[in-house]
Amino acid sequence: MTYLLGIDLGGSSVKAVATTRAGEALARYNESFDPDRPRHFAETIRFLVARAQAERGAPPARIGLSAPGLAAADGRAIAFLPNRLPGLEGLDWAEYLHAARPIPVLNDAHAALMGEVWLGAARGARNVILLTLGTGVGGAAMVDGRLLKGAIGRAGHLGHLVLDMAGPPDICNTPGSLEWAIGNYNLGERSQGRFATTHDLIQAFEAGDVFAREVWLKSVRALACAVASFINILDPEVVIIGGGIARAGEPLFKPLAEFLAPIEWQPGGHRARIVTAQMGEFAGAFGAAYNAALAE
Numbered sequence: 001m002t003y004l005l006g007i008d009l010g011g012s013s014v015k016a017v018a019t020t021r022a023g024e025a026l027a028r029y030n031e032s033f034d035p036d037r038p039r040h041f042a043e044t045i046r047f048l049v050a051r052a053q054a055e056r057g058a059p060p061a062r063i064g065l066s067a068p069g070l071a072a073a074d075g076r077a078i079a080f081l082p083n084r085l086p087g088l089e090g091l092d093w094a095e096y097l098h099a100a101r102p103i104p105v106l107n108d109a110h111a112a113l114m115g116e117v118w119l120g121a122a123r124g125a126r127n128v129i130l131l132t133l134g135t136g137v138g139g140a141a142m143v144d145g146r147l148l149k150g151a152i153g154r155a156g157h158l159g160h161l162v163l164d165m166a167g168p169p170d171i172c173n174t175p176g177s178l179e180w181a182i183g184n185y186n187l188g189e190r191s192q193g194r195f196a197t198t199h200d201l202i203q204a205f206e207a208g209d210v211f212a213r214e215v216w217l218k219s220v221r222a223l224a225c226a227v228a229s230f231i232n233i234l235d236p237e238v239v240i241i242g243g244g245i246a247r248a249g250e251p252l253f254k255p256l257a258e259f260l261a262p263i264e265w266q267p268g269g270h271r272a273r274i275v276t277a278q279m280g281e282f283a284g285a286f287g288a289a290y291n292a293a294l295a296e
Helices: 040-056 108-119 178-182 184-190 198-206 210-234 244-248 250-260 280-294
Strands: 004-009 013-019 025-032 062-067 078-080 105-107 128-133 137-143 238-242 273-276
Touching: 004 040, 004 108, 004 280, 013 040, 013 280, 025 040, 025 280, 062 108, 062 280, 105 108, 105 280, 108 128, 108 137, 108 238, 108 280, 128 210, 128 244, 137 178, 137 210, 178 184, 178 210, 184 198, 198 210, 198 244, 198 250, 210 238, 210 250, 238 250, 244 250, 250 273
Parallel strands: 004 062, 062 105, 128 238, 238 273
Antiparallel strands: 004 013, 013 025, 128 137
C-alpha cells in the first residue's frame, strides 16, 4: 500500500505519521531528541524515515515536514528561526534525506491548520483561522481554500495582534499583543506573582477566587476582542482554538462566547463557529502529510 509520511519537528521531539491518501493513520511515531546536540533533530528524522520505510516495506510516496520558523519561499527549507535548533535554517530536507522528490516544508502552525482542515475540527471548510494557546499564542489562516503564507511566511502570526498600544512588547516587539494578554509565558507578571501556570489560575477561578477571576476573565476578554477582529478581517467559517490552554474546556469557552456575542459583527445573524481543535499533538504531522499530497 502506498502511503504518505508527515513529519512534525518540535522543540525536543519529532512526531510523524504514516497515512493513506484518505487520511487513515497506518502508524504514528514520537521520538525525543537532544536540542543541545548539533543536528540531533535531523538524525532523529532520518531514523524515523528509515523506520517507517522498514515497517511499511517501501519508501513513502511523498514526505512532508513541518517545523517552527518561517518556511523558505520555495518551500524546501526553514529560512528563519533564530536562536533555536542550530542547523535547521536552510537545511534542504530532500537533499539531506536523499529523497527522490522534493519535501515540502511548512511552518508548524500552518501545518496544524492543514491537519484540522483535512481531518479535524474544520474538515471541508475553506475559510478558517487557528489559534493555539499555550506558552505563547500561535496561529494560522486559510482564506478561500488557500493557506495564507504572505511575502516571507509571516502570515498567520495571529498572537502578535496589538490589543494595547501602550502595553509591553512581546517577542516580535509587538506592544500589548494577544500573546502578552493570554500566553502562559508571562502569567506570573500578569497575576502579580500569584500563579505560575494558566492551569493553576483556572483552578483558582473555578474555586471562586476573586483575584483569579479578574485575571482570567481579562485574558479571555482580550481573546474575544482578538477573535472579533480576525473575523472582521478574514471572515472565517470556523475559528479553531487549540493548545494546552484550550484543554480548560468550559472555563475558557463559556466566557469566550459571552464576551464575543455582543462584539462580533453578525450580518444577517451569521456567526462564525468557535470550535476546539481535534487533532491533538499529531495535527502538524497530518498537516505535513496533506501538504505533501497537495504538492503533487
